[in-house]
Amino acid sequence: MNFLEGIRIALGAIRANLLRSFLTLLGIIIGTSAIISVIAIINGLNLYVAENLSNFGPGVYVITKFGIISNHEDFLDALRRNHDLRYEDARAIAENCELAERVAVEVHSTQDLRRGAEVVRDVDVGGIDPGIVDIEPYEVDQGRNIDEDENARSAKVCFIGNDLVENLFGTIDPIGKTLHLKNQEFEVVGTAKKKGSVFGMSRDNFIKIPFNTFCKMFGSQRSVNISVKGLPGVPLEESMDQARAVLRARHHLRYADDDDFGIVTADGVNNLWKSLTATIFLVAIFVVGISLVVGGIVIMNIMLVSVIERTREIGVRKAIGARNRDIRLQFLVESVTLSCLGGGLGVTAAFVFSWLIRTYSPLPTRFPLWAPLLAFGISVVIGVFFGLQPARKAAGLNPIEALRSE
Amino acid sequence: MSASPPAAGGEQRLLIDIVDLWKTYQMGESEVHALRGVDLQVHDGEYLAIMGPSGSGKSTLMNLIGCLDTPSRGSYVLNGRAVGQLDEDELARIRNREIGFVFQTFNLLARASALQNVELPLIYAGVPLAERRARAEEALQQVDLLDRAKHHPNQLSGGQRQRVAIARALVTRPSILLADEPTGNLDSVTSREIMVLFERLHALGNTILLVTHEHDIAAHTCRIVSVRDGRVAADEPVAQRTLAHASAS
Numbered sequence: 001m002n003f004l005e006g007i008r009i010a011l012g013a014i015r016a017n018l019l020r021s022f023l024t025l026l027g028i029i030i031g032t033s034a035i036i037s038v039i040a041i042i043n044g045l046n047l048y049v050a051e052n053l054s055n056f057g058p059g060v061y062v063i064t065k066f067g068i069i070s071n072h073e074d075f076l077d078a079l080r081r082n083h084d085l086r087y088e089d090a091r092a093i094a095e096n097c098e099l100a101e102r103v104a105v106e107v108h109s110t111q112d113l114r115r116g117a118e119v120v121r122d123v124d125v126g127g128i129d130p131g132i133v134d135i136e137p138y139e140v141d142q143g144r145n146i147d148e149d150e151n152a153r154s155a156k157v158c159f160i161g162n163d164l165v166e167n168l169f170g171t172i173d174p175i176g177k178t179l180h181l182k183n184q185e186f187e188v189v190g191t192a193k194k195k196g197s198v199f200g201m202s203r204d205n206f207i208k209i210p211f212n213t214f215c216k217m218f219g220s221q222r223s224v225n226i227s228v229k230g231l232p233g234v235p236l237e238e239s240m241d242q243a244r245a246v247l248r249a250r251h252h253l254r255y256a257d258d259d260d261f262g263i264v265t266a267d268g269v270n271n272l273w274k275s276l277t278a279t280i281f282l283v284a285i286f287v288v289g290i291s292l293v294v295g296g297i298v299i300m301n302i303m304l305v306s307v308i309e310r311t312r313e314i315g316v317r318k319a320i321g322a323r324n325r326d327i328r329l330q331f332l333v334e335s336v337t338l339s340c341l342g343g344g345l346g347v348t349a350a351f352v353f354s355w356l357i358r359t360y361s362p363l364p365t366r367f368p369l370w371a372p373l374l375a376f377g378i379s380v381v382i383g384v385f386f387g388l389q390p391a392r393k394a395a396g397l398n399p400i401e402a403l404r405s406e
Numbered sequence: 407m408s409a410s411p412p413a414a415g416g417e418q419r420l421l422i423d424i425v426d427l428w429k430t431y432q433m434g435e436s437e438v439h440a441l442r443g444v445d446l447q448v449h450d451g452e453y454l455a456i457m458g459p460s461g462s463g464k465s466t467l468m469n470l471i472g473c474l475d476t477p478s479r480g481s482y483v484l485n486g487r488a489v490g491q492l493d494e495d496e497l498a499r500i501r502n503r504e505i506g507f508v509f510q511t512f513n514l515l516a517r518a519s520a521l522q523n524v525e526l527p528l529i530y531a532g533v534p535l536a537e538r539r540a541r542a543e544e545a546l547q548q549v550d551l552l553d554r555a556k557h558h559p560n561q562l563s564g565g566q567r568q569r570v571a572i573a574r575a576l577v578t579r580p581s582i583l584l585a586d587e588p589t590g591n592l593d594s595v596t597s598r599e600i601m602v603l604f605e606r607l608h609a610l611g612n613t614i615l616l617v618t619h620e621h622d623i624a625a626h627t628c629r630i631v632s633v634r635d636g637r638v639a640a641d642e643p644v645a646q647r648t649l650a651h652a653s654a655s
Contacts, residue, residue, distance in 0.1 A: 005529055012517045316513045319474060320574065321502020321530040323495045399474050403513070 006333030013306065013334060014341065024302045025342035027295025028382065031288050032346025032375040033353060038284040039371060040354040042277050044364035049273045058266055060135055061240055063089075063226040063247065067262010068272050082260045083251055084223035087211075090129075093228065096246045099239035102229040104129035107214055107222050113207065114180040115168040123164065124206040125181065127214020135227045138208070141165075143175045143190030150189075151210035158186040162194040162204035181207070182217060197362065236265065292378065295342065296386035303335050303390035307397075314394055315402025328395035335387025336380055343379030347372045418449035420483075421581055421613055422471065427480035429466050429636075440466040442636035443480070448582075448615065453608040455616040455624035458633035465586075467633060468617045472507060472584050473500045485581045502530050506575030508585035512567040514559040520546065520570045521555040527578045545573040549603060565596035572603060576612070583607065583614045589623055601626050601650035626650055 014021045065082050069075045087105055094103035107127045113120045133145045138159070150157050158179070165174050174188045186209065195203040230239035240263055251260055307314070314327055322330075354365045429441040440463045448454065458464035469475040470482060473489055476497070482490045489500055501507075514523045524542040533541070546552045549569040559567055568588060575583055585604070589597035605626065608614050616627060624630050625648045632640040 016517055312513065313515060316509075316515070317526070317530075318498065319472070319501060319507045319513075320527040321498050321578075323498040323530070325495070326498075326530060400469050403474075403509070 003329075003333065006330050007337055009330060010334035010337035014338060020302065021338065021341075024298055025295070025338065025345065027291055027298050028339050028342030028379065029295075029346045029349060031292035031295050032343045032378060033349035034291065035285070035288040035378075036347060036350035036368075036371040036375060037353045037357075037365075038281070038288070039374075040350065040365040040367045041357065041363055042281055043368050044358070044366040046273070046277065047366055048364045049270065059232065059236060060227065060229050060266070061236060061243075062264045063093075063228065063243060064262050064264060065223040067264055068268050069262070070272060070275075078260075078262070082262075084221070085226060085247075085261060087220070087224055089247060089250060090224065090226045092250055093226065093243050093246050097228075097239065097242040099231045099234050099242050100228045101231045102131060102134050102227075104132035104135055104227050105211060105224040106132055106227065107211065107224045109214075109218055109222070111181060113164065113168065115178075118168050120164060120167050120205075122205075125214070126206060126208045127211045127218075128208050129211050132227055135229045139193040141191045141193045142173070143188070145190055146208060146210055151212050154212040154216050155210060156184055156186045156213060157189045157210065159190045159192065159208040160188055161192050161206040163202050164205070164207060165191050181209070184217065240265075292382060296339070296382040299335055299339055299342075299382065300386040300390060302338075303331060303387055304393065306334070307331065307390050307394040310394075311397060311402045311405040314397050315399050315405065318397070318399035319403060324395040327397075328391045331391035331394045332384065332387050335390065336383030339379040339383035339386075340376060343375040344372075347375045350375075418451060420447060421450050421452075421485055422446060422448035423481075423483040424471075425481050427467075427470065427482060428478045429463075429470065429475070430478040439636055441470070441477070444633070444636070444638055446631060446638060446641075448613065450581075451608075451611055451613055452629065453604070453614045453627045454629040454631060455618055455627040456631045456633060457618060457621070457624050458639075459619060462633045463636040464617055464619075464633045466636075468584065468586055471582075471615065472505050473497045498530075502527055503578060504581040506572075506578065506580040506583045508568070508571050508575050508583065508588045510587035510590040512559070512564075512571045512591070514567055514570055514574075516559055519556050519558055520551060520562065520573075523559070523570055524574045524577050527574060531578060541577055542573075545577040546570070548576060548607075549573045563596070564592050565599050568592065568596075568600055569603065572600075572607075576607070581613060583612055584617075585614065586617045587619075588616065589618075589620075597623070598650050605650055622648070 063085060065085055066075070066078050069078060090103050090105045093100055106129070109125045109127075110122050111125045113123050128146065130146050130148050130151050138145065141162070143159075146157055146159055149155075158181070160174065160179075164179075168174070168179055169177065174191055176187065178185045178187050180186070186207075192204070192206075197203060228239065228243060230236045244259060244263070247261055248257075248259065253260060317327060317330075350371065351367055354367045357363050358365045424444055424446040427441055427444040427446075428439065431438045431440060444463075444467060446467075456464050456467060466475070470477055471484075473484070473492075474497075476492070477490050480490070481488060484500065485504055487500070489497070492500065514520075515526070518526070521539070521542050524545050525538050528538040528541060543552060543555065546555055549572055551566060551569050551573065554562060554566060554570075559570070562570065572583075572588075575585075583604075588604075589600055592600065601623070604614055604616075614627075616623065618624050625644060625646070627644060628647065629641070629643050631638055
């Protein structure tokens with residue numbers, strides 16, 4: 001008795017009890033579709049984060065007061081002992097680190113903007129070294145970036161994000177027009193291309209003004225972020241070590257002290273993200289695992305019922321020459337066919353979920369091509385594992401008693 | 407045509423050779439002897455009936471002859487092979503090749519067509535698809551049901567179902583056709599139809615062993631073996647044979 005024959009028999013048995021089979025498979029369907037949906041979402045988010053979350057690419061690091069802090073205690077500790085970073089720190093790095101090709105600073109504040117009667121609240125105001133565009137490029141849509149000369153004379157010029165263009169100017173060409181920041185009039189010299197949003201948070205709601213202009217308006221007591229582009233061809237770690245040594249010397253840290261500043265790299269952001277999703281993933285796998293085990297037990301249960309219902313059929317098959325292993329294979333194939341059917345439906349459901357989420361929610365999803373294989377693998381394992389006991393039971397039936405059963 | 411029954415014993419090949427066969431069941435504390443030393447010889451081409459009231463041990467004897475069970479004691483040689491002490495898988499092979507079962511309740515698979523039911527033993531024999539189909543059709547032809555090949559059991563009458571079951575028993579060309587009360591679930595007209603078929607198959611050289619408690623049915627055969635209290639009480643040729651195909655007309 002071969003495999004195809006077994007599948008044919010199994011499909012016949014499933015077709016004979018369509019509703020029951022479907023209900024039996026619900027656990028597997030939910031389990032596989034859930035696991036693949038979770039994978040699709042995390043997959044999509046990973047890709048999204050890799051593309052969008054960090055402005056800066058490889059070869060660049062940013063020194064900030066806090067760096068990446070992922071727990072509350074570290075944050076409190078950093079709050080207590082970390083120094084504010086100053087423009088002079090950036091100058092020192094630029095002068096003393098030959099492995100730093102470019103150094104620039106940026107400082108942030110959140111303010112309201114006004115143009116005539118229109119007001120946009122909580123805009124991210126960045127005071128920038130014009131040189132920062134060499135390190136973290138902004139894609140210019142219209143006009144140009146702020147230049148060194150404007151920074152040097154603390155000119156009231158600005159470069160704005162797409163949200164501001166839409167909300168303050170609408171269809172009007174913003175270049176050369178003015179807007180108000182803290183009752184000071186700024187001339188728009190350029191606009192950025194639309195970047196879209198991450199998790200519902202707009203990344204176009206910003207205004208860049210010259211660093212010196214920022215200091216005059218808001219004071220120079222804020223901690224700056226220092227962006228550094230490492231020398232090409234040299235490992236970034238070496239450049240980072242140089243910068244660290246400079247800052248530690250300036251901050252008079254002893255050899256045993258920890259850094260009192262943080263360094264953020266694209267890899268660092270991605271690693272933080274990956275450790276976060278790994279946790280989500282583990283929890284999801286655990287929950288889905290329970291659902292799959294329950295699904296498997298339901299299959300085992302229904303197979304045991306099926307063995308009892310078909311005792312006489314088993315007797316007949318044995319009487320006409322089926323060996324124990326033929327019967328065992330038949331029921332094993334049936335349970336695997338059943339669970340694979342569930343896996344298939346699960347993949348289909350996951351594909352639909354994934355599409356729905358991508359289309360109707362801000363969450364990006366990406367349906368992995370290996371998902372059907374994974375579902376198939378899981379289904380086969382469940383089918384075999386939970387089908388073994390019923391199949392053994394069927395194979396072990398005494399033919400005489402089986403023939404006599406009702 | 408007149409079926410000429412071959413003489414019991416003599417020049418015909420010995421198909422079943424049972425010597426001092428015992429079957430003992432353990433029922434709690436006590437032992438129950440279902441068979442107490444049965445001797446039985448059946449030759450190739452015979453048509454015989456095993457008779458006996460319920461509890462006589464006739465079902466046990468049939469199960470042993472059909473290789474569904476193994477004896478507690480004694481020897482059973484089927485078609486030259488001692489089958490008394492084989493394991494389950496070997497018994498399954500013997501059943502597949504040597505025995506064609508016909509049951510009182512037909513025992514067809516409800517979800518399979520007549521043709522698929524007949525093919526079933528060949529699947530377990532490992533016969534490839536094309537040959538399987540051809541042989542199954544040939545077997546259905548033998549019972550005049552080729553035109554019903556695609557029908558499912560619930561689309562067939564009782565007599566037709568039993569004929570499909572007989573085709574299924576014939577399809578492996580077994581040594582013996584073992585029929586357990588084959589007419590027990592059929593009305594008298596259909597019963598006669600089945601007996602005509604058995605007579606025809608016997609005339610074609612098949613060895614047929616009927617198990618029945620109805621004397622009318624047993625009277626169609628050439629030899630009646632009566633079992634009582636686990637022993638063969640009588641074993642004699644039928645003097646006045648009823649010929650089904652004659653009385654049917």
